Amino acid sequence: MSENQSRCGFIAIVGRPNVGKSTLLNRILGQKLAITSRKPQTTRHRMLGIHTEADTQYVFVDTPGLHNSKGRALNDYMNKEATDSLRDVDAIIFVIDRLRWTEDDEAVLKLVQRTKTPVVVAINKVERLENKNEVFPYIETLQAKGDFADIVPISALQGTQVESLLAAIEKHIPESPHFFEDDQITDKSSRFLASEIVREKVTRQLGDELPYQMTVEIESFTDKGNVLDIHAVILVERDGQKRIVVGKQGSRIKLIGQEARLDMERLFDRKIMLHTFVKVRSGWSDDARALKSLGYDSD
Structure with a gap:
Protein backbone atom coordinates (compact mmCIF):
# COMPACT_ATOMS: atom_id res chain seq x y z
CA MET A 1 0.00 0.00 0.00
CA LYS A 171 -4.29 -6.88 6.96
CA HIS A 172 -7.54 -7.47 5.06
CA ILE A 173 -8.77 -3.85 4.86
CA PRO A 174 -8.48 -2.60 1.24
CA GLU A 175 -7.27 0.75 0.02
CA SER A 176 -10.32 3.01 -0.17
CA PRO A 177 -11.56 6.46 0.81
CA HIS A 178 -13.36 6.47 4.15
CA PHE A 179 -17.10 5.93 3.77
CA PHE A 180 -18.01 7.85 6.94
CA GLU A 181 -16.84 10.94 8.78
CA ASP A 182 -13.90 10.11 11.05
CA ASP A 183 -15.86 11.04 14.21
CA GLN A 184 -18.98 9.03 13.28
CA ILE A 185 -19.50 5.83 15.28
CA THR A 186 -22.70 4.34 13.80
CA ASP A 187 -25.18 4.50 10.96
CA LYS A 188 -28.16 4.22 13.32
CA SER A 189 -30.37 7.13 14.31
CA SER A 190 -30.54 8.54 17.83
CA ARG A 191 -34.14 7.34 17.94
CA PHE A 192 -33.04 3.76 17.25
CA LEU A 193 -30.26 3.93 19.85
CA ALA A 194 -32.74 5.21 22.45
CA SER A 195 -35.06 2.26 21.82
CA GLU A 196 -32.16 -0.19 22.16
CA ILE A 197 -31.07 1.33 25.47
CA VAL A 198 -34.56 0.90 26.91
CA ARG A 199 -34.70 -2.68 25.60
CA GLU A 200 -31.38 -3.47 27.25
CA LYS A 201 -32.61 -2.21 30.62
CA VAL A 202 -35.77 -4.31 30.36
CA THR A 203 -33.65 -7.35 29.48
CA ARG A 204 -31.27 -6.79 32.38
CA GLN A 205 -34.02 -6.05 34.90
CA LEU A 206 -36.18 -9.05 34.08
CA GLY A 207 -33.53 -11.74 33.54
CA ASP A 208 -35.24 -15.14 33.31
CA GLU A 209 -38.65 -13.49 33.71
CA LEU A 210 -38.17 -11.63 30.45
CA PRO A 211 -40.86 -12.27 27.84
CA TYR A 212 -38.97 -13.15 24.66
CA GLN A 213 -41.78 -11.41 22.77
CA MET A 214 -40.80 -7.93 23.94
CA THR A 215 -39.64 -4.93 21.96
CA VAL A 216 -39.44 -1.15 22.34
CA GLU A 217 -40.95 1.51 20.11
CA ILE A 218 -40.10 5.22 20.37
CA GLU A 219 -43.39 7.08 19.94
CA SER A 220 -41.82 10.53 20.05
CA PHE A 221 -38.29 11.94 20.08
CA THR A 222 -38.38 15.71 20.48
CA ASP A 223 -35.37 18.03 20.61
CA LYS A 224 -36.19 20.90 22.97
CA GLY A 225 -32.82 22.61 22.77
CA ASN A 226 -30.91 21.57 25.88
CA VAL A 227 -33.30 18.64 26.55
CA LEU A 228 -34.37 15.57 24.58
CA ASP A 229 -37.96 14.56 25.37
CA ILE A 230 -38.46 10.86 24.61
CA HIS A 231 -41.58 8.69 24.89
CA ALA A 232 -40.74 4.97 24.81
CA VAL A 233 -43.33 2.19 24.64
CA ILE A 234 -42.38 -1.33 25.76
CA LEU A 235 -44.47 -3.79 23.75
CA VAL A 236 -45.38 -7.24 25.05
CA GLU A 237 -47.88 -9.82 23.85
CA ARG A 238 -49.97 -10.60 26.95
CA ASP A 239 -51.39 -8.84 30.00
CA GLY A 240 -49.40 -11.12 32.30
CA GLN A 241 -46.18 -9.99 30.63
CA LYS A 242 -47.19 -6.36 31.10
CA ARG A 243 -47.59 -6.93 34.85
CA ILE A 244 -44.08 -8.44 34.98
CA VAL A 245 -42.52 -5.45 33.21
CA VAL A 246 -44.41 -2.87 35.28
CA GLY A 247 -43.57 -4.60 38.58
CA LYS A 248 -45.13 -4.15 42.00
CA GLN A 249 -46.65 -0.66 42.22
CA GLY A 250 -44.70 0.32 39.10
CA SER A 251 -41.32 -0.25 40.77
CA ARG A 252 -39.73 -2.13 37.89
CA ILE A 253 -40.76 0.20 35.08
CA LYS A 254 -39.54 3.12 37.18
CA LEU A 255 -36.10 1.55 37.61
CA ILE A 256 -35.93 0.68 33.89
CA GLY A 257 -36.64 4.32 33.07
CA GLN A 258 -34.06 5.65 35.53
CA GLU A 259 -31.26 3.40 34.24
CA ALA A 260 -32.12 4.04 30.58
CA ARG A 261 -32.16 7.81 31.12
CA LEU A 262 -28.66 7.76 32.63
CA ASP A 263 -27.26 5.77 29.67
CA MET A 264 -28.97 8.09 27.20
CA GLU A 265 -27.53 11.16 28.89
CA ARG A 266 -24.04 9.65 28.59
CA LEU A 267 -24.57 8.69 24.94
CA PHE A 268 -26.27 11.88 23.74
CA ASP A 269 -24.48 14.24 26.16
CA ARG A 270 -27.79 15.95 26.86
CA LYS A 271 -30.39 16.13 29.60
CA ILE A 272 -33.08 13.51 28.90
CA MET A 273 -36.76 13.57 29.82
CA LEU A 274 -37.74 9.92 29.39
CA HIS A 275 -41.32 8.66 29.65
CA THR A 276 -41.77 4.86 29.58
CA PHE A 277 -45.02 2.96 29.08
CA VAL A 278 -45.98 -0.70 28.63
CA LYS A 279 -48.54 -1.79 26.04
CA VAL A 280 -49.90 -5.15 24.93
CA ARG A 281 -49.78 -5.90 21.19
CA SER A 282 -50.75 -9.51 20.72
CA GLY A 283 -48.84 -11.62 18.19
CA TRP A 284 -46.35 -8.97 17.06
CA SER A 285 -43.30 -11.30 17.18
CA ASP A 286 -44.83 -13.81 14.75
CA ASP A 287 -46.38 -11.29 12.37
CA ALA A 288 -44.12 -10.25 9.49
CA ARG A 289 -46.11 -7.05 8.89
CA ALA A 290 -45.94 -6.07 12.57
CA LEU A 291 -42.20 -6.75 12.61
CA LYS A 292 -41.72 -4.48 9.61
CA SER A 293 -43.68 -1.67 11.28
CA LEU A 294 -41.41 -1.98 14.33
CA GLY A 295 -38.22 -1.67 12.29
CA TYR A 296 -37.46 -5.37 11.78
CA ASP A 297 -37.17 -4.92 8.03
CA SER A 298 -34.81 -7.31 6.27
CA ASP A 299 -35.62 -6.27 2.70
Whole structure:
Protein backbone atom coordinates (compact mmCIF):
# COMPACT_ATOMS: atom_id res chain seq x y z
CA MET A 1 0.00 0.00 0.00
CA SER A 2 1.28 3.46 -0.87
CA GLU A 3 2.27 5.76 1.97
CA ASN A 4 -0.64 7.71 3.55
CA GLN A 5 -3.17 5.86 1.39
CA SER A 6 -6.44 5.56 3.29
CA ARG A 7 -8.10 2.23 3.92
CA CYS A 8 -11.70 1.37 4.60
CA GLY A 9 -13.43 -1.98 4.91
CA PHE A 10 -16.44 -3.81 6.28
CA ILE A 11 -16.00 -6.49 8.93
CA ALA A 12 -18.84 -8.77 10.03
CA ILE A 13 -18.83 -9.89 13.67
CA VAL A 14 -20.57 -13.27 13.81
CA GLY A 15 -21.09 -16.11 16.24
CA ARG A 16 -23.77 -18.01 18.09
CA PRO A 17 -25.88 -16.14 20.66
CA ASN A 18 -24.27 -14.77 23.82
CA VAL A 19 -20.59 -15.16 22.92
CA GLY A 20 -19.83 -11.45 23.42
CA LYS A 21 -20.13 -9.94 19.94
CA SER A 22 -21.76 -6.71 21.15
CA THR A 23 -19.34 -6.40 24.07
CA LEU A 24 -16.48 -6.68 21.58
CA LEU A 25 -17.94 -3.97 19.36
CA ASN A 26 -18.40 -1.64 22.34
CA ARG A 27 -14.81 -2.28 23.44
CA ILE A 28 -13.43 -1.46 19.98
CA LEU A 29 -15.50 1.72 19.74
CA GLY A 30 -14.51 2.81 23.24
CA GLN A 31 -18.11 3.48 24.20
CA LYS A 32 -21.40 1.69 24.62
CA LEU A 33 -23.28 1.42 21.36
CA ALA A 34 -24.59 -2.14 21.05
CA ILE A 35 -26.73 -3.39 23.91
CA THR A 36 -25.54 -6.34 25.97
CA SER A 37 -26.99 -8.79 28.46
CA ARG A 38 -26.62 -12.39 29.56
CA LYS A 39 -29.87 -13.17 27.77
CA PRO A 40 -29.19 -14.96 24.45
CA GLN A 41 -30.24 -13.19 21.25
CA THR A 42 -30.22 -9.72 22.79
CA THR A 43 -29.01 -8.27 19.48
CA ARG A 44 -31.81 -8.30 16.90
CA HIS A 45 -30.65 -5.85 14.23
CA ARG A 46 -27.55 -5.41 12.17
CA MET A 47 -25.74 -2.34 13.42
CA LEU A 48 -22.71 -0.63 11.95
CA GLY A 49 -20.03 0.42 14.40
CA ILE A 50 -17.46 2.72 12.85
CA HIS A 51 -13.93 2.90 14.23
CA THR A 52 -11.40 5.19 12.55
CA GLU A 53 -7.75 4.88 13.51
CA ALA A 54 -5.33 7.15 11.61
CA ASP A 55 -5.76 6.30 7.90
CA THR A 56 -7.79 3.13 8.49
CA GLN A 57 -11.55 3.04 8.93
CA TYR A 58 -13.07 -0.21 10.22
CA VAL A 59 -16.81 -0.55 9.61
CA PHE A 60 -18.03 -3.33 11.88
CA VAL A 61 -21.33 -5.09 11.36
CA ASP A 62 -22.65 -6.40 14.68
CA THR A 63 -25.11 -9.21 13.99
CA PRO A 64 -27.76 -11.21 15.85
CA GLY A 65 -26.48 -14.54 17.13
CA LEU A 66 -26.94 -17.35 14.64
CA HIS A 67 -28.91 -20.30 15.97
CA ASN A 68 -30.65 -23.43 14.71
CA SER A 69 -34.14 -22.82 16.13
CA LYS A 70 -36.66 -21.66 13.54
CA GLY A 71 -40.37 -21.15 13.25
CA ARG A 72 -41.18 -17.72 14.62
CA ALA A 73 -41.01 -14.73 12.30
CA LEU A 74 -38.64 -12.96 14.72
CA ASN A 75 -36.24 -15.94 14.84
CA ASP A 76 -36.23 -16.17 11.05
CA TYR A 77 -35.67 -12.41 10.76
CA MET A 78 -32.63 -12.50 13.07
CA ASN A 79 -31.04 -15.43 11.25
CA LYS A 80 -31.55 -13.65 7.92
CA GLU A 81 -30.02 -10.45 9.34
CA ALA A 82 -26.93 -12.34 10.47
CA THR A 83 -26.58 -14.28 7.20
CA ASP A 84 -27.08 -11.20 5.02
CA SER A 85 -24.34 -9.41 6.96
CA LEU A 86 -21.75 -11.74 5.44
CA ARG A 87 -22.36 -10.43 1.94
CA ASP A 88 -19.73 -8.11 0.52
CA VAL A 89 -17.60 -7.81 3.66
CA ASP A 90 -13.82 -7.70 3.54
CA ALA A 91 -13.25 -9.82 6.65
CA ILE A 92 -15.16 -11.78 9.27
CA ILE A 93 -14.57 -11.98 13.02
CA PHE A 94 -15.94 -15.30 14.22
CA VAL A 95 -16.41 -14.99 17.99
CA ILE A 96 -16.50 -18.13 20.12
CA ASP A 97 -16.90 -18.57 23.88
CA ARG A 98 -13.68 -19.90 25.41
CA LEU A 99 -13.23 -23.64 24.82
CA ARG A 100 -16.95 -24.34 24.35
CA TRP A 101 -17.69 -25.59 20.83
CA THR A 102 -21.37 -26.32 20.14
CA GLU A 103 -23.60 -27.33 17.26
CA ASP A 104 -24.42 -23.66 16.72
CA ASP A 105 -20.69 -22.86 16.44
CA GLU A 106 -20.43 -25.62 13.84
CA ALA A 107 -23.33 -24.09 11.91
CA VAL A 108 -21.64 -20.67 11.95
CA LEU A 109 -18.38 -22.23 10.79
CA LYS A 110 -20.10 -23.84 7.78
CA LEU A 111 -21.72 -20.52 6.92
CA VAL A 112 -18.52 -18.46 7.02
CA GLN A 113 -16.58 -21.09 5.11
CA ARG A 114 -19.00 -20.73 2.20
CA THR A 115 -18.13 -17.03 1.86
CA LYS A 116 -14.43 -17.40 0.92
CA THR A 117 -13.85 -14.23 2.99
CA PRO A 118 -10.85 -14.08 5.39
CA VAL A 119 -12.01 -15.27 8.83
CA VAL A 120 -10.29 -14.29 12.07
CA VAL A 121 -11.40 -16.32 15.08
CA ALA A 122 -11.69 -14.46 18.38
CA ILE A 123 -11.62 -16.83 21.36
CA ASN A 124 -13.50 -14.60 23.79
CA LYS A 125 -13.88 -14.57 27.60
CA VAL A 126 -10.40 -15.96 28.22
CA GLU A 127 -10.41 -14.08 31.53
CA ARG A 128 -12.77 -16.79 32.80
CA LEU A 129 -10.35 -19.65 32.10
CA GLU A 130 -8.82 -21.04 35.29
CA ASN A 131 -5.82 -22.30 33.33
CA LYS A 132 -4.98 -19.82 30.57
CA ASN A 133 -2.52 -22.29 29.02
CA GLU A 134 -5.45 -24.45 27.91
CA VAL A 135 -6.04 -21.99 25.10
CA PHE A 136 -2.89 -23.02 23.19
CA PRO A 137 -3.85 -26.64 22.42
CA TYR A 138 -7.36 -25.38 21.68
CA ILE A 139 -5.96 -23.04 19.01
CA GLU A 140 -4.42 -26.12 17.34
CA THR A 141 -7.83 -27.85 17.50
CA LEU A 142 -9.44 -24.86 15.82
CA GLN A 143 -6.77 -24.71 13.13
CA ALA A 144 -7.75 -28.25 12.16
CA LYS A 145 -11.39 -27.16 11.71
CA GLY A 146 -10.81 -24.60 9.01
CA ASP A 147 -8.47 -22.38 7.06
CA PHE A 148 -8.57 -19.32 9.31
CA ALA A 149 -6.60 -16.16 8.59
CA ASP A 150 -5.78 -15.85 12.29
CA ILE A 151 -6.89 -17.02 15.74
CA VAL A 152 -6.67 -14.51 18.60
CA PRO A 153 -7.56 -15.20 22.25
CA ILE A 154 -9.23 -12.07 23.70
CA SER A 155 -11.22 -10.65 26.56
CA ALA A 156 -13.74 -8.21 25.11
CA LEU A 157 -14.84 -7.36 28.65
CA GLN A 158 -11.34 -6.42 29.85
CA GLY A 159 -9.91 -5.33 26.49
CA THR A 160 -7.15 -7.95 26.51
CA GLN A 161 -5.65 -8.62 23.05
CA VAL A 162 -8.32 -6.51 21.30
CA GLU A 163 -5.56 -4.42 19.68
CA SER A 164 -4.01 -7.65 18.40
CA LEU A 165 -7.37 -8.62 16.93
CA LEU A 166 -7.58 -5.27 15.14
CA ALA A 167 -4.06 -5.76 13.78
CA ALA A 168 -5.09 -9.16 12.42
CA ILE A 169 -8.12 -7.59 10.73
CA GLU A 170 -6.21 -4.59 9.33
CA LYS A 171 -4.29 -6.88 6.96
CA HIS A 172 -7.54 -7.47 5.06
CA ILE A 173 -8.77 -3.85 4.86
CA PRO A 174 -8.48 -2.60 1.24
CA GLU A 175 -7.27 0.75 0.02
CA SER A 176 -10.32 3.01 -0.17
CA PRO A 177 -11.56 6.46 0.81
CA HIS A 178 -13.36 6.47 4.15
CA PHE A 179 -17.10 5.93 3.77
CA PHE A 180 -18.01 7.85 6.94
CA GLU A 181 -16.84 10.94 8.78
CA ASP A 182 -13.90 10.11 11.05
CA ASP A 183 -15.86 11.04 14.21
CA GLN A 184 -18.98 9.03 13.28
CA ILE A 185 -19.50 5.83 15.28
CA THR A 186 -22.70 4.34 13.80
CA ASP A 187 -25.18 4.50 10.96
CA LYS A 188 -28.16 4.22 13.32
CA SER A 189 -30.37 7.13 14.31
CA SER A 190 -30.54 8.54 17.83
CA ARG A 191 -34.14 7.34 17.94
CA PHE A 192 -33.04 3.76 17.25
CA LEU A 193 -30.26 3.93 19.85
CA ALA A 194 -32.74 5.21 22.45
CA SER A 195 -35.06 2.26 21.82
CA GLU A 196 -32.16 -0.19 22.16
CA ILE A 197 -31.07 1.33 25.47
CA VAL A 198 -34.56 0.90 26.91
CA ARG A 199 -34.70 -2.68 25.60
CA GLU A 200 -31.38 -3.47 27.25
CA LYS A 201 -32.61 -2.21 30.62
CA VAL A 202 -35.77 -4.31 30.36
CA THR A 203 -33.65 -7.35 29.48
CA ARG A 204 -31.27 -6.79 32.38
CA GLN A 205 -34.02 -6.05 34.90
CA LEU A 206 -36.18 -9.05 34.08
CA GLY A 207 -33.53 -11.74 33.54
CA ASP A 208 -35.24 -15.14 33.31
CA GLU A 209 -38.65 -13.49 33.71
CA LEU A 210 -38.17 -11.63 30.45
CA PRO A 211 -40.86 -12.27 27.84
CA TYR A 212 -38.97 -13.15 24.66
CA GLN A 213 -41.78 -11.41 22.77
CA MET A 214 -40.80 -7.93 23.94
CA THR A 215 -39.64 -4.93 21.96
CA VAL A 216 -39.44 -1.15 22.34
CA GLU A 217 -40.95 1.51 20.11
CA ILE A 218 -40.10 5.22 20.37
CA GLU A 219 -43.39 7.08 19.94
CA SER A 220 -41.82 10.53 20.05
CA PHE A 221 -38.29 11.94 20.08
CA THR A 222 -38.38 15.71 20.48
CA ASP A 223 -35.37 18.03 20.61
CA LYS A 224 -36.19 20.90 22.97
CA GLY A 225 -32.82 22.61 22.77
CA ASN A 226 -30.91 21.57 25.88
CA VAL A 227 -33.30 18.64 26.55
CA LEU A 228 -34.37 15.57 24.58
CA ASP A 229 -37.96 14.56 25.37
CA ILE A 230 -38.46 10.86 24.61
CA HIS A 231 -41.58 8.69 24.89
CA ALA A 232 -40.74 4.97 24.81
CA VAL A 233 -43.33 2.19 24.64
CA ILE A 234 -42.38 -1.33 25.76
CA LEU A 235 -44.47 -3.79 23.75
CA VAL A 236 -45.38 -7.24 25.05
CA GLU A 237 -47.88 -9.82 23.85
CA ARG A 238 -49.97 -10.60 26.95
CA ASP A 239 -51.39 -8.84 30.00
CA GLY A 240 -49.40 -11.12 32.30
CA GLN A 241 -46.18 -9.99 30.63
CA LYS A 242 -47.19 -6.36 31.10
CA ARG A 243 -47.59 -6.93 34.85
CA ILE A 244 -44.08 -8.44 34.98
CA VAL A 245 -42.52 -5.45 33.21
CA VAL A 246 -44.41 -2.87 35.28
CA GLY A 247 -43.57 -4.60 38.58
CA LYS A 248 -45.13 -4.15 42.00
CA GLN A 249 -46.65 -0.66 42.22
CA GLY A 250 -44.70 0.32 39.10
CA SER A 251 -41.32 -0.25 40.77
CA ARG A 252 -39.73 -2.13 37.89
CA ILE A 253 -40.76 0.20 35.08
CA LYS A 254 -39.54 3.12 37.18
CA LEU A 255 -36.10 1.55 37.61
CA ILE A 256 -35.93 0.68 33.89
CA GLY A 257 -36.64 4.32 33.07
CA GLN A 258 -34.06 5.65 35.53
CA GLU A 259 -31.26 3.40 34.24
CA ALA A 260 -32.12 4.04 30.58
CA ARG A 261 -32.16 7.81 31.12
CA LEU A 262 -28.66 7.76 32.63
CA ASP A 263 -27.26 5.77 29.67
CA MET A 264 -28.97 8.09 27.20
CA GLU A 265 -27.53 11.16 28.89
CA ARG A 266 -24.04 9.65 28.59
CA LEU A 267 -24.57 8.69 24.94
CA PHE A 268 -26.27 11.88 23.74
CA ASP A 269 -24.48 14.24 26.16
CA ARG A 270 -27.79 15.95 26.86
CA LYS A 271 -30.39 16.13 29.60
CA ILE A 272 -33.08 13.51 28.90
CA MET A 273 -36.76 13.57 29.82
CA LEU A 274 -37.74 9.92 29.39
CA HIS A 275 -41.32 8.66 29.65
CA THR A 276 -41.77 4.86 29.58
CA PHE A 277 -45.02 2.96 29.08
CA VAL A 278 -45.98 -0.70 28.63
CA LYS A 279 -48.54 -1.79 26.04
CA VAL A 280 -49.90 -5.15 24.93
CA ARG A 281 -49.78 -5.90 21.19
CA SER A 282 -50.75 -9.51 20.72
CA GLY A 283 -48.84 -11.62 18.19
CA TRP A 284 -46.35 -8.97 17.06
CA SER A 285 -43.30 -11.30 17.18
CA ASP A 286 -44.83 -13.81 14.75
CA ASP A 287 -46.38 -11.29 12.37
CA ALA A 288 -44.12 -10.25 9.49
CA ARG A 289 -46.11 -7.05 8.89
CA ALA A 290 -45.94 -6.07 12.57
CA LEU A 291 -42.20 -6.75 12.61
CA LYS A 292 -41.72 -4.48 9.61
CA SER A 293 -43.68 -1.67 11.28
CA LEU A 294 -41.41 -1.98 14.33
CA GLY A 295 -38.22 -1.67 12.29
CA TYR A 296 -37.46 -5.37 11.78
CA ASP A 297 -37.17 -4.92 8.03
CA SER A 298 -34.81 -7.31 6.27
CA ASP A 299 -35.62 -6.27 2.70
